[in-house]
Amino acid sequence: MPTGLRKGLTSYGDAGFSLFLRRAFIKAMGYSEDALDRPIVGVTNTYSDFNPCHGNVPDLIEAAKRGVMLAGGLPMVFPTISIHESFSHPTSMFLRNLMALDTEEMIRAQPMDAVLLIGGCDKTLPAQLMGAASADIPAIVLPTGPMLVGHHKGEVLGACTDCRRMWAKYRAGEIDADEIDQLTDRLAPTKGTCMVMGTASTVACMVEALGMCLPGAASIPATHADRIRAAEASGAAAVKLAASGRTPRQIMTKAAFRNAFAVLQAIGGSTNAVIHFTAVAGRLGIDIDLAEFDRLGLDVPVLVDLKPSGDHYMEHFHWAGGMPKLLKEIAPHIDLATLTVAGGTLADYAAGAEDVPGQTVIRSAADPIAVGGGLAVLAGNLAPGGALLKRSAATARLMQHEGRAVVFDGIEDMTTRLDDPDLDVTADDVLVLRNAGPKGAPGMPEAGYIPIPKKLARAGVKDMVRISDARMSGTAFGTIVLHMSPESADGGPLGLVRNGDRIRLDAEGRRIDLLVSDAELAARRAAWVPPPAHPGSDRGYLRLYIEQVTQAEQGCDFAFCLPARGPQ
DSSP, X not given: OOOGGGTTOOOSSOHHHHHHHXXXXXXXXXXXXXXXXXXXXXXXXXXXXXXXXXXXXXXXXXXXXXXXXXXXXXXXXXXXXXXXXXXXXXXXXXXXXXHHHHHHHHHHHSOOXXXXXXXXXXXXXXXXXXXXXXXXXXXXXXXXXXXXXXXXXXXXXXXXXXXXXXXXXXXXXXXXXXXXXHHTTXXXXXXXXXXXXXXXXXXXXXXXXXXXXXXXXXXXXXXXXXXXXXXXXXHHHHHHHHHHTOOHHHHSOHXXXXXXXXXXXXXXXXXXXXXXXXXXXXXXXXXXXXXXXXHHHHHSOBOBOBTTTSSBOHHHHHHTTHHHHHHHHTGXXXXXTOBXXXXXXXXXXXXXXXXXXXOOSBOOTTSOSBOSOSSEEEBSTXXXXXXXXXXGGSXXXXXXXXXXXXXXXXXXXXXXXXXXXXXXOOTTSEEEEXXXXXXXXXXXXXOOSOOOOHHHHTTTOOOOOEEESSOOOTTOOSSXXXXXXXXXXXXXXXXXXXXXXXXXXXXXXXXXXXXXXXXXXXXXXXXXXXXXXXXXXXXXXXXXXXXXXXXXXXXXXXXXXXXXXXXX
């Protein structure tokens, strides 16, 4: 099999000429024959002025290049799309599949024997894993790392759980406009991803459980020297991977995904991760059974005391032992024989766990944060394709609840009416947002964290049951049912709910039900009219997205990117 510059030659009809031309042009960069004769490690550059989560990427690239060269390889940096959660219109999820396509095709298009994937902000690492899974050349991940905590009036703050908490206080009139402006200086004080167990941290931890990054790489703070050393070590590991020929398909097996989902439950992680890792697995032809994931949650307790399910932050998790320590604690629930990019097995990661006396961030199974599933999968007549509830961040008294539906037909409708003083709503009602799914929004925005109506917030209401076909940030909290499938814009039952209907949430029974007769539902379904087409959906990427995106339980990937059938 060709290696180095001989891989994937440009098609000129003459392979010898193709290689001659390639060498001639690359020598314009000043490379020697010795350098060009070495194994090539591609290094993704996802830096952008729009992406503070990736603000340390230039430094990581330099360290990774050093590691590649020290190990005898030639690093070649190449750009891909960069996605930041709060700088992506309409949503970062809308662009995840575009980044996955970009990553896959740039890996295929350019000669490299291995690839080092550097990323952090929520959708970046999933997109890179999706692309790497499809390209299937040796690959290793380097997360950018979490930022450090902020401080305000003697309180420790973490983006973005405390962003939402402080904004809720502002909406409730508990803090003023001057203080909320001051908080923008303090909630995200350094480069890096959110320092709570939001989507970025959740994904990084699951990547480590998959065996796709080096031990400890998920949690090292973005600003620390250890993060630079991890980049150098990852570069060196990429050269060894290239020599071994071990590809993502050999590492990301069904057992490895089960390990990652066990970690998701143990960390009380983001609901978004279920969609993302379902999509990555789907690229390899591996089905993720939501019912099995739910059963896993009943066995694996929540052990990590981090916001939004607990009290601490990622830097505390790291210094408590990080993922190796957690893997050691949940060893009875995972398969430690799975392979890793370090060359051994996951057992090696767990064996290297640091024992930190007195730490309380990573609990033992005898002293969990919560039991019964950090994330619960719901069924019922409102969610025949499934829905998710983050039990570890919900209010216990609302786990069994029946209330009257207050329906919003889309994000614009919610924005217009939610804070209307005349809105007919009480704390016992169930807020319903529809047409906010993959196709309906489009892009399945993080709008599922429906704010408490202002008049209720100012009366002291902190939580109420909220349901939607949208997503919510992994940093968010509350009794919120998400990913209702099929989505309403695709004919799902959520589109049949009317104001005043009764809805029952039974978290322990794993159900979310509309208390309307089957005959009435059938009549409503017959009269249902799909929402109008989105402006601009007749062309370009939006057309491709609407035509090809799958539902939440299939990972919201593009249907044409999935293999007909793969190994299980």
